[in-house]
Amino acid sequence: MESAARWTRHLTAISFLLVACASLHAQSGRLAFADKARMVSCDPSTSKPCFRLKFNVVDAQGAPLNVNLPPGKDLREDMKVYVNDQEITPFLAYSQTGDQSAVRGRIALVLLDISGSMNRVLPSGKTRFETAKDALEQFLAGFDNSADRVAIVPFESHHVAETIQAAHFASTKSEADLQIAALPTPGPKNNTALYSAVDLGLDVLSTEAGSKGNTSGAGAPETLLLLMTDGKNEVLPGDDPGLLDGAAGLDQVAAKVQGSGIQVIAVGFGDPGSVDEGALQRLSTRYYMAEDAESLKRIFTFARTLLTNRIRATFAAPWEDRASLAGKTLRIRAKLRLPDGQMVVSGEQSWEPPEMGVPTFEGRCDTEELKAALPLAPTSTNWLTFLRPILVFIGLGVLLIILWFWVPRLVWPEQYIGEFTTARSGGRWADMKTAAFSGVKPRPSRPAPPGFETRKGGGKTPVRAPADRTVVMPHRDFSKSRLQERSRDDE
Amino acid sequence: MSLYQTLYYMSLVGGMAGLFSWALAALASAAFGNQQNAWVSDLLSAAILGALIGGLTVAFSDRWSGSRIMPRWIVSGAFIGLFAGLIAGLVQIPITNNLSERAPVLTRLIAWMLAGSFIGLGLGLRWVAVNRARVAHAFAGGLVGGAMGGFIFGGIGSSVPDLSQALGFVSVGVGICFGVTLAPILLRDGVLRFVSSGDPRAQSKFGRTHKEWEIQQGDSYVVGSQSQDLSRSRYRPEVEIFIPDAGIAAHHAILFGKDGRFFIARHPDSSDPASLARFKLQVRGKSVQKSQELRDSDDILLGRTALKFLSKKDKA
Numbered sequence: 023m024e025s026a027a028r029w030t031r032h033l034t035a036i037s038f039l040l041v042a043c044a045s046l047h048a049q050s051g052r053l054a055f056a057d058k059a060r061m062v063s064c065d066p067s068t069s070k071p072c073f074r075l076k077f078n079v080v081d082a083q084g085a086p087l088n089v090n091l092p093p094g095k096d097l098r099e100d101m102k103v104y105v106n107d108q109e110i111t112p113f114l115a116y117s118q119t120g121d122q123s124a125v126r127g128r129i130a131l132v133l134l135d136i137s138g139s140m141n142r143v144l145p146s147g148k149t150r151f152e153t154a155k156d157a158l159e160q161f162l163a164g165f166d167n168s169a170d171r172v173a174i175v176p177f178e179s180h181h182v183a184e185t186i187q188a189a190h191f192a193s194t195k196s197e198a199d200l201q202i203a204a205l206p207t208p209g210p211k212n213n214t215a216l217y218s219a220v221d222l223g224l225d226v227l228s229t230e231a232g233s234k235g236n237t238s239g240a241g242a243p244e245t246l247l248l249l250m251t252d253g254k255n256e257v258l259p260g261d262d263p264g265l266l267d268g269a270a271g272l273d274q275v276a277a278k279v280q281g282s283g284i285q286v287i288a289v290g291f292g293d294p295g296s297v298d299e300g301a302l303q304r305l306s307t308r309y310y311m312a313e314d315a316e317s318l319k320r321i322f323t324f325a326r327t328l329l330t331n332r333i334r335a336t337f338a339a340p341w342e343d344r345a346s347l348a349g350k351t352l353r354i355r356a357k358l359r360l361p362d363g364q365m366v367v368s369g370e371q372s373w374e375p376p377e378m379g380v381p382t383f384e385g386r387c388d389t390e391e392l393k394a395a396l397p398l399a400p401t402s403t404n405w406l407t408f409l410r411p412i413l414v415f416i417g418l419g420v421l422l423i424i425l426w427f428w429v430p431r432l433v434w435p436e437q438y439i440g441e442f443t444t445a446r447s448g449g450r451w452a453d454m455k456t457a458a459f460s461g462v463k464p465r466p467s468r469p470a471p472p473g474f475e476t477r478k479g480g481g482k483t484p485v486r487a488p489a490d491r492t493v494v495m496p497h498r499d500f501s502k503s504r505l506q507e508r509s510r511d512d513e
Numbered sequence: 514m515s516l517y518q519t520l521y522y523m524s525l526v527g528g529m530a531g532l533f534s535w536a537l538a539a540l541a542s543a544a545f546g547n548q549q550n551a552w553v554s555d556l557l558s559a560a561i562l563g564a565l566i567g568g569l570t571v572a573f574s575d576r577w578s579g580s581r582i583m584p585r586w587i588v589s590g591a592f593i594g595l596f597a598g599l600i601a602g603l604v605q606i607p608i609t610n611n612l613s614e615r616a617p618v619l620t621r622l623i624a625w626m627l628a629g630s631f632i633g634l635g636l637g638l639r640w641v642a643v644n645r646a647r648v649a650h651a652f653a654g655g656l657v658g659g660a661m662g663g664f665i666f667g668g669i670g671s672s673v674p675d676l677s678q679a680l681g682f683v684s685v686g687v688g689i690c691f692g693v694t695l696a697p698i699l700l701r702d703g704v705l706r707f708v709s710s711g712d713p714r715a716q717s718k719f720g721r722t723h724k725e726w727e728i729q730q731g732d733s734y735v736v737g738s739q740s741q742d743l744s745r746s747r748y749r750p751e752v753e754i755f756i757p758d759a760g761i762a763a764h765h766a767i768l769f770g771k772d773g774r775f776f777i778a779r780h781p782d783s784s785d786p787a788s789l790a791r792f793k794l795q796v797r798g799k800s801v802q803k804s805q806e807l808r809d810s811d812d813i814l815l816g817r818t819a820l821k822f823l824s825k826k827d828k829a
Contacts, residue, residue: 277610345539346674349666349681351617374613377605377624378666379554380542380678411539414675418532418683426525434518 051087051360053077053368054308056332057245058283059354061339061347061373064387067395069407070338071347072387073373075103075112075356076244077333079366084308086327089360091117100359103337105352112337114394127243128329129171129191131227132158133219135251136176136208139292142252146315150252150291151208153315158202161248161322164330165195171230171243174201177219178212179261186222191230216255216298217266217275220305223247224282231284246329247286248322249306254298276304287325291318333358336391338398343407347381516698516725524691526573527658530565531686535679537561552609556602558682559628560595566632566686567594570693571639590639597635601628621667622660625681629659629689636693644732650700654692661688701727703775703807703824705754705768711817712758719756726754730770735780736815739763760816762792766801775824777813778804792816 057076064072079087091097097115104110140151148156158174165172171191192198224247231245257267266275279286288306290297303309308328312318335356341347352373358366375381387395538558545553568591575586605624613620633655637648662685666678705726707719718724728734737752738761752764764782768775779801783792794801795814807813809824 273611274607277607280614281610341674343674344542345678348674348678349621372614372617374551374609374617374620376551376554376558377609377621378628379538379558382542382545382551382554411536411675411679414679415532415536418679422525422529422532422683425528426522430518430521433521 050364051079051081051089051366053333053356053358053366054080054084055368055371056285056328058281059352059371059373060283060384061344061381062336062385062387062391063383064336064338064391064395064398067387067392068338068398070342070398071344071381071383072336072338072391072395073105073352073354074385074387074391075335075337075354077335077356077358077368078328078331079333079358079360080308080328084310085324086331089362089364089366091333091361093117097333097335097358101333101335102357103335104355104357105337105340107353108340110337110340112335113398114337114391115333115335118332118334127169127171128166128246129227129231129243130161130173130246130248130329131189131191131223131230132161132172132174132248133186133223133250134158134174134176134205135178135214135216135253136206137178137212137214137251137253137256138208138210139253139296140208141210142292144314148315151205153318154250154291155202155205156315157318157322159199160319161326162195162198162202163323164326165198167194172198172201173226173230174198174205175223176205177215178208179215179257179265180212182215182218182262182265183222186219186226189226211260213256213258213261214251214253215257215261215265216249216251216253216301216305217271218262220247220249220286221266221275221278223249224278224284224286227284228282244329244332245284246325247284248289248325249286249302250289250291251297251302252290252292253296254301272301272304279305279307285328287328289318289321289325336387336394338395344381344383345411347375348379350375516701516704516727518722519725520691520694520698523570523574523694524687526569527566527686527688527690528683529686530569530690531562531662531682531684532679534558534562534565534686535682537565538682539675539678552602552606555605555609555624556599559598559602559605559632561598562628562682562685563594563596563598563601563632563635564591565594566689567591567597567635570636570690590636593635593638594632597631598628601631604631618667622663625663625666625685626656626659629662629685629692630656633658633689633693636689642733644729646700646729646731647696650696651693654694654696655689656692658688658690658692659685661685698727701729701825702770703728703822705813706821706823707756708812708819708821710756710758710819712760714757715818728768728770728775730773733767733769735764736766736768736777737762737764737780738816756815756818758816758818760793761818762788765792765815766794768807775807775822776804777801777807777822 054077055075056078057074060074061071062074064070079089079091081087095117097117098112101112101115102109103112134154136151140154141149143149144153146153162172171193173189173191175186175189177186190201192201227245227247231243255267255271257265266272285308286306288302288309290299290302290309290311294311297311299309299311310321310324312321339347339352341350354371354373356368360366538554538561541557541561542554545557568587571590572587575583605627608623608627609620612623630652633651633653634648636655637651640647640651662681665684666681705728707715707724709720710716726734734753735751736754736756738756738758739752740755740757754768762780762783764780766783767778767780769778770776777794777796779789779794783789784803789802793814793816796805796807796811798812799805807822807824809822811822813820813822
C-alpha cells in the first residue's frame with residue numbers, strides 16, 4: 023500500500039513537470055527572419071560589406087510573441103550573429119516597434135480571393151467574403167497615416183494582371199476603408215488564379231517599396247504581402263490567358279517568394295479539405311489556417327504585429343571587400359537574449375552571391391546605420407584592396423605573355439632557330455656558306471691561314487709526314503711595335 | 514602551324530579573353546555596385562566573357578590560318594558571343610532561384626557550364642557550313658571548359674579573392690577555346706599538311722610552321738587563293754583553306770569527306786576549260802579533272818604548292 027502511494031506521488035509529480043515543460047515550450051519563442059539578409063553599403067563609414075537582418079519573435083506556431091521589448095531598445099549586447107559559425111556582434115541592433123518602424127514606413131499589399139466559393143454562408147450568417155472584409159478592419163487597426171501605405175486588391179481569374187498592377191496604396195485609413203468598401207462581390211463563375219496573383223503582387227510590392235525607399239531617403243520601408251484565400255489555384259477555359267497553373271507554376275512562384283525576401287503571410291479561410299495548404303505553405307513565409315471569424319481577425323492582428331514589431335540588426339562582414347565574398351555562401355544565424363533572460367534563436371538563412379560575378383550591394387545603409395558604423399572606420403587606408411586586382415591582372419598577364427612567347431621556344435625550338443651548315447668532315451674551317459639564322463646573317467669567316475685551307479672539292483686534308491717541316495715566317499725584331507715598323511716602311 | 518600548336522595558342526587566346534573579361538566585369542561591378550538582383554552581375558559577366566572570347570578567337574584563328582583578319586567577322590564573333598552569354602545568364606536565373614539554397618556548389622558549377630556551353634555553341638556556328646557536327650563539338654568543348662572554370666571559381670573562389678576569380682575566368686576561357694579547338698583535332702580522320710610552295714608568299718606563310726588543316730568525315734573545305742577582303746560573308750571565310758599562290762584559283766578545289774573516304778574535287782568556279790588549263794590540280798602526279806579519292810600519304814599539287822594528305826583510317 024505504501025509503495026503504491028509512493029508510486030502514485032511520483033507519477034503525479036512527473037506528470038506535473040511534463041505539463042509545465044509543455045506549457046513553457048508553447049510560450050518559448052524563436053527568432054524568425056522577416057526579410058532575407060541583404061548586403062548593404064555603409065560607405066563612407068566603413069568599406070566592409072555589411073548585412074542587414076530583420077526578425078520577428080514568434081512562438082512555435084508562428085504567432086508573434088509579446089516579449090516586452092521597449093521600442094528602440096539597444097540590443098547590441100544581447101544579440102549575437104553567426105556567419106558560417108563565426109560569432110559577430112552587430113554594430114546596430116534594436117527593437118523596432120510602433121513609432122520606430124514608422125521612420126522608414128510600412129507598405130502592405132493585401133490580396134483577397136473573390137472567387138465564387140467566397141459567397142458560401144458561414145454558421146455566423148455572414149458569407150466568407152463579408153467575414154474577410156470585417157477582419158480587414160482588424161488589420162487596419164492602428165493605421166498610421168504618416169507611415170502606413172496599404173493596398174487592398176481583389177483577385178479571381180479574370181483581369182488578374184490589370185487589377186493587381188493597378189493597385190493604389192492608400193496613405194490614410196479612410197482611403198483604405200474606401201478600398202475595402204469598394205471590393206466587388208464574388209461572382210459565381212470566378213475561379214482562383216492564386217499563383218499568378220502572388221506572382222504579380224510581389225512585383226507590385228517590390229516596385230512600390232523601391233520607389234518609396236528612393237524618395238524618402240530614410241531607407242527601405244518594411245513590406246508585407248498578405249494573401250487570403252479559401253481554396254486552391256484553379257484556372258479553367260474562359261479565364262485570362264497565361265495564368266500560372268500546375269506544379270510548374272507553383273514552383274515558379276514559390277522560388278520567387280523565397281528569392282524576393284518579402285514577408286508573405288498566407289491565410290487559408292475555409293474547410294480544411296478545400297484549402298490547398300501545401301501550396302499556401304510554399305507560397306508564403308508564414309502560413310495560418312482560420313476556421314471562423316474570430317480566428318481570422320486574430321490572424322490579421324498577427325499580420326499587423328509582424329509588420330510593425332520587428333528587430334533590426336546590421337553587422338559588418340568579417341571580409342574586407344565585396345570581392346572577398348565572390349563564390350562564398352554565407353550561413354547566417356542569430357541569437358537574442360530577451361529582458362527576462364530567455365534566449366531565442368533563429369533558424370539558418372543562406373546568403374548566396376552571384377554565380378559568376380562579384381556580389382553587388384542591395385541597398386545603402388541609412389543614417390542610423392552609418393552613425394553606428396563609424397567606429398568601424400579603419401585608421402589607415404587599406405591600399406591592398408585597391409592594388410590587389412591590379413597586381414593580379416598584371417601577374418596573370420605576364421604569365422600569359424611568358425606562355426605565349428617563351429614556352430613555345432622550348433617546346434618547338436625548330437621553328438625559332440634556323441639550320442646551320444656544318445663544316446665538312448676533315449675540314450677545320452667552314453666554307454663561305456651563309457647560315458639562315460632568324461634573319462640574322464653571320465659574318466663570313468675569314469680565309470684560313472696558309473696550310474690550313476680546305477681542299478677544293480672536299481676531301482680530307484693530306485696527313486703531314488713526319489719529315490715535313492713547318493715553315494715559320496721570320497720576324498726581324500719581335501720587340502719593336504708595329505707602329506715603328508710601319509713608320510720605317512713608310513720611309 | 515601544327516595542330517597542337519594551334520591548340521596551344523587558341524587555349525592561350527581563351528585565357529587572354531578570360532583575363533580581360535574578368536577585368537572588365539570587375540570594372541563594371543565597381544561602376545554599378547548597387548543592384549537589387551544578383552542575376553544582373555552574372556548576366557554582365559557571361560555577356561562580357563562571350564563577347565571577348567567570340568571576337569578574339571575569330572581574330573586569331575583567321576590570322577593563323579593565313580587569312581586576312583576581317584573586322585566585320587570579329588564584330589560578328591563578338592556579338593554572337595555576347596548574345597550567347599546573355600542567353601546563358603537568362604537560362605541560369607530560374608536554376609539559381611530553385612536550386613541555390615539546396616545545392617549552392619552545384620548551382621555555381623551549372624552556371625559556369627551553361628556560360629561555357631552557350632559561348633562554345635556560338636563559336637561553333639562559324640563552322641556550321643564546314644560540318645554541322647562542329648557545333649555540337651564546340652558545345653561540348655565549351656561545357657567542359659565551363660565546368661573547369663566553375664570548379665576553380667567555386668573551389669578556391671573564396672580563399673584568395675580576386676586571384677581565384679581571375680583564375681576562374683582565365684580557366685573557363687582556356688577551357689572553352691581548348692575544347693572548341695580540341696574536338697576537331699581528336700575527331701579528325703585526316704590531316705592536310707603544307708609541304709612547300711614555289712610561290713614565296715605561301716612558302717613564307719606556311720613553310721616554317723608546316724601548317725596543318727584537320728579534316729573529319731562530313732567536312733567540306735574550299736581551297737583557294739581568294740583573299741578574305743573579297744569574301745562577302747559576315748562571320749566565316751568563303752575559303753577555309755587559303756593559300757596565297759598565284760597558280761591557285763580563287764576557289765580552286767573542294768576537299769571533303771564522305772562515306773568514310775576523302776575526296777578532292779575541282780571547284781565549280783574552276784571547272785571551265787580555261788581554268789582547267791591554267792590552274793593545276795594533281796594527285797599522285799595525275800591531273801584531276803573532276804574529283805579524285807585521296808589515300809594516306811597522297812601528294813597533292815595545287816598551282817605551285819605541294820600538300821600532303823594523311824589519313825588515320827588508311828593507316829589503321
